[in-house]
Structure formats: C-alpha cells, structure tokens
Amino acid sequence: xxxxxxGAGPAGVTAAEHLRRLDPAAGVSMVAGEAGLPYARMAIPYxxxxxxxxxxxxxxxxxxxxxxxxxxxxxxxxxxxxxxGHTVILDDGRKLRYDxxxxxxxxxxxxxxxxxxxRPGVHTCWTLEDARRIVAAAQTGSRxxxxxxxxxxxxxxxGLVARGSGLTVIAGSSGRMVRSMMDETAGGMIRRWCExxxxxxxxxxxxxxxxxxxxxxxxxxxxxxxxxxVVATGVKPNVEFLDGTGVTVEQGILVDARMRSTVPGIYAxxxxxxxxxxxxxxxSVHAIQPAAVEQGRVAAFNMAGRDLAYRGGIPMNVLDTLGxxxxxxGRWQGAGDGTWVEDGDAYRYMxxxxxxxxxxxxxxxxxxxxxxxxxxLIEGRVPLGVWKxxxxxxxNRVAEAYVAATR
Amino acid sequence: xxxxxxxxxxxxxxxLQCELACSFEHEGVFNPAxxxxxxxxxxxxxxxxxxxxxxxxxxxxxxxxxxxxxxxDRETGVKRVIDSRCVGCKVxxxxxxxxxxxxxxxxxxxxxCDLCGGEPACADACPxxxxxxxxxxWTGYGRMKxxxxxTDTAAQAQG
Numbered sequence: 001x002x003x004x005x006x007g008a009g010p011a012g013v014t015a016a017e018h019l020r021r022l023d024p025a026a027g028v029s030m031v032a033g034e035a036g037l038p039y040a041r042m043a044i045p046y047x048x049x050x051x052x053x054x055x056x057x058x059x060x061x062x063x064x065x066x067x068x069x070x071x072x073x074x075x076x077x078x079x080x081x082x083x084x085g086h087t088v089i090l091d092d093g094r095k096l097r098y099d100x101x102x103x104x105x106x107x108x109x110x111x112x113x114x115x116x117x118x119r120p121g122v123h124t125c126w127t128l129e130d131a132r133r134i135v136a137a138a139q140t141g142s143r144x145x146x147x148x149x150x151x152x153x154x155x156x157x158x159g160l161v162a163r164g165s166g167l168t169v170i171a172g173s174s175g176r177m178v179r180s181m182m183d184e185t186a187g188g189m190i191r192r193w194c195e196x197x198x199x200x201x202x203x204x205x206x207x208x209x210x211x212x213x214x215x216x217x218x219x220x221x222x223x224x225x226x227x228x229x230v231v232a233t234g235v236k237p238n239v240e241f242l243d244g245t246g247v248t249v250e251q252g253i254l255v256d257a258r259m260r261s262t263v264p265g266i267y268a269x270x271x272x273x274x275x276x277x278x279x280x281x282x283x284s285v286h287a288i289q290p291a292a293v294e295q296g297r298v299a300a301f302n303m304a305g306r307d308l309a310y311r312g313g314i315p316m317n318v319l320d321t322l323g324x325x326x327x328x329x330g331r332w333q334g335a336g337d338g339t340w341v342e343d344g345d346a347y348r349y350m351x352x353x354x355x356x357x358x359x360x361x362x363x364x365x366x367x368x369x370x371x372x373x374x375x376x377l378i379e380g381r382v383p384l385g386v387w388k389x390x391x392x393x394x395x396n397r398v399a400e401a402y403v404a405a406t407r
Numbered sequence: 408x409x410x411x412x413x414x415x416x417x418x419x420x421x422x423l424q425c426e427l428a429c430s431f432e433h434e435g436v437f438n439p440a441x442x443x444x445x446x447x448x449x450x451x452x453x454x455x456x457x458x459x460x461x462x463x464x465x466x467x468x469x470x471x472x473x474x475x476x477x478x479x480d481r482e483t484g485v486k487r488v489i490d491s492r493c494v495g496c497k498v499x500x501x502x503x504x505x506x507x508x509x510x511x512x513x514x515x516x517x518x519x520c521d522l523c524g525g526e527p528a529c530a531d532a533c534p535x536x537x538x539x540x541x542x543x544x545w546t547g548y549g550r551m552k553x554x555x556x557x558t559d560t561a562a563q564a565q566g
Contacts, residue, residue: 010473014470040473040474041473042473042474042494042496042498043473043474043494043496045496046494046495046496051494051495051515052494056474056492056494057474058474058475059473059474059475060475061475061492288498289471289473289498289502290467290471290498290501290502293470293471294470297470316501316502317501318496318497318498318500318501320495320497323512325497325510325512327501329501368497368500368509368510368511368512369445369506369509370445370506370507370509371500371501371506371509372500372501372502372503372504372505372506372507372508373504373505373506374501374506375501375502375503375504376504376505376506379504380504386451390451399447399506400447400449402506403447403456403458404447404449404452404454404456407416407456407458
C-alpha cells in the first residue's frame with residue numbers, strides 16, 4: 001500500500017504520522033512544496049516580532065523525526081494528477097504512484113486588483129521565505145504599507161510595529177476590520193485600538209497601483225511613499241493541479257465526513273478542503289489549525305481502512321492585534337436570539353448567540369480566561385436550562401454556565 | 408505511578424486555598440487570578456466547584472499546537488506546556504473545550520495545570536479533601552477486584 005500526501009503543513013504532517021502508526025507496512029510519502037523541514041505558518045507572526053527564530057517555527061522539533069518514522073519527505077510541487085493511473089506528476093517530472101492520495105496543499109495569497117505588485121519592495125506574508133524578506137526589509141524607521149485588514153494583517157502588525165516601522169493599513173472601502181471573523185462592534189474596537197497605537201488605518205479609499213519607490217497610489221489620488229508594501233488580502237486554495245481528475249472543487253475540494261473527494265482514492269484535508277460543517281448539512285472551507293489537524297487525522301484513518309467520521313467543523317479563531325485579544329467561534333452571526341455586553345473604553349466585548357436552549361456562537365474582545373468553554377458548549381450541545389436567562393443578562397458568566405451545566 | 412486529581416465538589420467550602428497555593432507554586436505570588444485551578448462559586452445554588460485540567464486523553468491542546476509545545480508525559484499522563492517552545496498563538500485556548508488552558512499576557516505564553524510535577528499544591532492546601540491526588544493504581548485495583556468478582560460469578564455459573 002502506497003500513501004502519498006501532497007503538502008507538509010499541519011494536515012499533511014498529522015496525516016503522515018497517523019498513517020505510519022495505523023499502517024506500519026505501508027509506504028508513506030509526503031511532498032513538501034518548500035525546501036526545508038515542515039514549518040508552521042501560525043508561528044510566522046512571532047518570527048516577525050523577533051520572539052522566536054526559524055527553529056521555533058518547526059512543526060516537529062526533531063530534524064530526524066520523519067526519517068525515524070519512515071516517512072519519506074520529498075521537495076516538489078504537484079503539477080498534475082493522473083487519477084486513472086493513480087499517479088502524481090511533480091513539476092520536475094518525477095512520478096509518484098499512489099494507492100491512496102491525500103491532497104493537503106493548503107492555500108496561497110490571492111493578489112488584489114492593484115497594478116505593480118511585481119515591483120521590488122512588495123511582499124506577501126505567507127511563507128517562511130516571505131518572512132525572511134520582510135525581516136530584511138522592515139528596518140527601524142522604515143515605513144510599511146499593509147494592504148488588507150483580515151486575520152493575517154492583524155496578527156502580523158505586532159511584528160511590523162516591533163521592527164520600528166511606521167505602519168499604514170489600507171482597510172478598503174468599508175473600513176471594517178477582520179469582517180469574516182468579527183462583527184462591526186469587535187472590528188471597530190480593533191480598529192480604534194490600532195489607531196490609538198499610532199497605526200494609520202485608511203478607509204473609504206483603495207489602492208490602485210504600486211509605483212516605483214515603492215509608493216502606493218490610492219484611488220483618492222493620495223500617494224503613500226514607503227520602504228515596504230505587504231499584501232495580505234486573502235488566500236485561495238491550491239487545487240489547480242487537480243484539473244482533469246474529476247475531483248469536484250467549489251470553494252475548496254469537496255469532501256465528505258471521511259475526507260473523501262468525489263474521486264475514489266483521493267482524499268483532502270486542511271485549508272484546501274471544503275468539508276462538513278458541525279450540526280448542518282452544509283460544507284465549508286475551515287482554514288484553521290484545529291480543523292487541519294482533525295481532518296488530517298480523520299483522512300489518515302480512512303485511508304488506512306479504518307472507518308472514522310469527522311463530526312464537522314466550526315469556525316474558531318483567536319486573534320492578537322497589537323496585544324488586543326479577540327476570539328470568535330461558531331455561528332456568531334446568530335439566528336435571531338443573541339445578547340451582548342460592551343465596554344468600548346475598556347476594549348471589552350462579549351456577544352453570545354443562542355438557538356433554542358443552546359449556545360451556537362460567540363465573539364469576545366479582551367478576555368483570555370476559560371474561553372475554550374464556548375467550544376465545549378457548542379459542540380457538546382449543552383442544554384443551558386436556567387442558565388440561558390442568566391447568560392442573556394450577563395454573557396460574561398459563560399464559564400460559570402458551562403461548569404454548572406456539566407459538573 | 409499514575410495519579411490523578413480528583414475533585415469532590417460537595418466537600419468544597421469555597422475557601423480558595425487551592426487558588427492561592429497554585430498561584431504561589433507557579434508564579435511566586437498569592438494571586439488567585441494567576442491560579443490554574445479556579446473555584447466557581449454558584450451563588451444561586453450555594454455550590455462551590457473547583458475546576459482545572461483533567462489531563463484528558465484527547466489532549467486537544469497538544470494536538471492543535473502548531474509547534475509541538477505541549478508534551479504528554481507517557482508515565483504520568485500530564486500535558487505540560489514547554490515554555491521555551493510556546494509562541495503564544497493561543498490556538499489551544501479556543502480548541503480546549505474545557506477552557507482549562509489560558510493565555511497569560513504577562514509571559515506571552517499559555518498556562519495550564521501541570522500537577523506541579525507530581526505533588527499538586529492545590530491538593531496539599533485543600534483543608535476539606537475536596538481536591539485529592541489519588542493513586543491511579545488504587546482505582547485500578549478497585550477495577551480489578553470488580554472484574555475478578557464478575558469472572559468468579561461467571562465461573563460459578565458454569566461450574
């Protein structure tokens with residue numbers, strides 16, 4: 001039995017380790033798209049801020065880890081998959097035969113409609129190589145323009161500010177920050193927090209072009225001269241090489257609860273996969289670490305011939321923007337039955353959403369204690385009983401409600 | 408020898424000695440806000456519930472950690488944060504469905520119960536036996552006795 005995994009992020013590495021354990025006699029090969037040992041993109045913001053070195057970004061500490069487990073790690077990128085011939089063709093022409101194939105290729109930055117992004121001084125912030133370039137370019141006093149106000153933008157601000165850079169952030173026409181994860185109240189708090197720390201946040205305007213310098217030309221006519229432009233305007237799944245295989249791709253590779261794609265023998269997990277949602281028939285791309293790890297595990301079990309169903313993912317994110325910590329989890333947009341408390345001056349906010357007798361989603365700003373109980377309440381479908389009214393009056397009692405309802 | 412923290416909430420009087428002991432053991436200060444065990448006070452029912460990590464076998468915290476900063480001790484089952492590796496990304500704090508691993512902004516790292524390396528200060532400090540550190544071998548022996556009882560009965564039934 002030959003297991004081939006394309007991708008060496010958290011989903012790929014987790015799957016490889018489980019496959020080795022579950023299927024000791026099988027061949028396990030993992031194709032890494034970048035040179036060097038598998039690393040965690042989640043650690044890059046801390047590399048930028050200087051808290052860790054590159055060694056601190058490694059997914060597994062022991063450099064001999066993969067070899068010891070008998071996991072073959074190859075460097076290359078998949079160019080094409082021949083589904084009928086059960087073969088992966090790499091960009092250098094190498095061919096890998098597989099019995100089971102796991103696609104765990106993650107995603108890549110998508111370029112915004114701005115001219116001149118190929119000019120010197122313009123970087124995405126996604127790979128270790130990107131991080132090295134940004135570290136080299138962001139010197140004390142250098143001016144940085146950051147395009148985009150999503151998760152990645154917010155979480156790398158600390159690193160850019162720590163490097164002594166004057167920072168301007170382009171927030172787009174609405175000015176809403178982290179809109180896929182935060183509501184208007186939380187997003188507004190994050191924005192005010194950034195501005196209070198000297199970050200210039202531009203809204204109601206958009207970047208048109210990067211000119212020599214570099215300098216970013218805005219639609220309003222304003223020009224932002226700088227030493228570095230960082231583009232973080234979203235990502236798209238890496239699935240082009242699957243063209244012609246018959247694998248169905250919508251927002252990502254469509255997979256069932258066993259991480260099977262629409263083509264027998266081909267599985268997908270992590271940021272490139274569109275998998276089942278928790279408590280619903282819908283399927284979404286959950287581009288988050290917990291989903292990548294869990295999907296990688298579930299894929300490995302099923303590839304090894306064990307039957308294991310994914311119980312469905314929920315979005316969950318924790319964001320640290322220049323020290324302001326915000327979390328969102330589940331269906332925080334709500335189903336018409338929610339509550340919140342807010343203290344704008346203190347940068348504190350707690351929103352809870354209910355459906356019937358249960359919590360279905362939450363957003364929090366400013367709190368770090370016992371925040372995980374919200375996942376426990378949602379995925380445990382914990383009936384709140386008398387606690388629903390108490391939480392409606394004060395959603396900050398959420399940990400107390402969890403403990404009272406489950407102990 | 409496997410031991411685990413056992414909590415008998417009915418015995419808790421809410422004195423918070425456990426929180427102070429935990430905070431002092433780990434942070435060198437008597438500050439309940441820095442404790443890794445928390446006593447929930449349920450005013451409506453008059454209950455006190457000491458609450459901390461159960462060192463669960465799922466170990467969501469360890470499996471989601473992107474940089475292998477949470478280690479599971481094979482002998483004791485303890486899930487321990489390795490400070491030198493933790494980057495402070497906090498993903499474990501939302502992934503743990505019990506909410507028993509938390510971010511400490513002062514250190515920039517996450518903290519959780521580590522059973523004080525085998526002598527939990529909270530259990531030592533608890534004056535009422537609400538928190539005890541129980542020898543897992545003893546509970547194992549109890550299980551064995553129950554099993555032996557069943558097999559004896561089965562043997563008698565066959566005999």
